[in-house]
Every structure is written in structure tokens, then in C-alpha cells.
Amino acid sequence: MNITMRRPVLASRADLKRLGISVSNSTLLRWEARGRFPRRIRMAGTSVAWLLSEVEDWVTARAAEREHTHYADF
Numbered sequence: 001m002n003i004t005m006r007r008p009v010l011a012s013r014a015d016l017k018r019l020g021i022s023v024s025n026s027t028l029l030r031w032e033a034r035g036r037f038p039r040r041i042r043m044a045g046t047s048v049a050w051l052l053s054e055v056e057d058w059v060t061a062r063a064a065e066r067e068h069t070h071y072a073d074f
Contacts, residue, residue, distance in 0.1 A: 010049035
């Protein structure tokens with residue numbers, strides 16, 4: 001049986017910005033601590049990354065949230 005393992009794809013801070021997630025590092029840390037954003041992976045020293053699949057799932061959930069949340073009535 002030939003089982004192909006999918007390798008996880010990592011997203012850097014620059015990748016997050018390209019996805020439109022342009023918040024400060026402090027905000028990301030606070031969101032992670034509160035379970036509101038996927039947790040980072042420590043690569044080495046101060047280098048970190050996120051699993052791209054988890055970030056994409058997070059973005060999808062935020063988009064779905066629009067159906068139930070009204071931020072302002074015009």
C-alpha cells in the first residue's frame with residue numbers, strides 16, 4: 001500500500017500580511033493566547049511560522065461569521 005503523506009505548508013509573518021492579516025505582533029500574540037488565532041510554531045530562535053491550512057481555515061471562519069454579525073446599520 002502506497003500512502004502519500006502531505007507535508008504541512010508554513011506561513012511566515014510576510015505571508016500573513018499578503019493574506020490581509022496586517023495586525024501587530026502584539027495583537028497576534030494576544031489573539032493566540034485567547035484562542036482567537038492559530039498558534040504559531042517556533043522554528044528556531046525567534047523565527048516563527050503558522051500552519052497555512054489553519055490560517056486559511058481561520059480566514060474562512062471569519063468570512064462565514066459575516067452572515068451572522070452586523071457591525072453597523074446604515
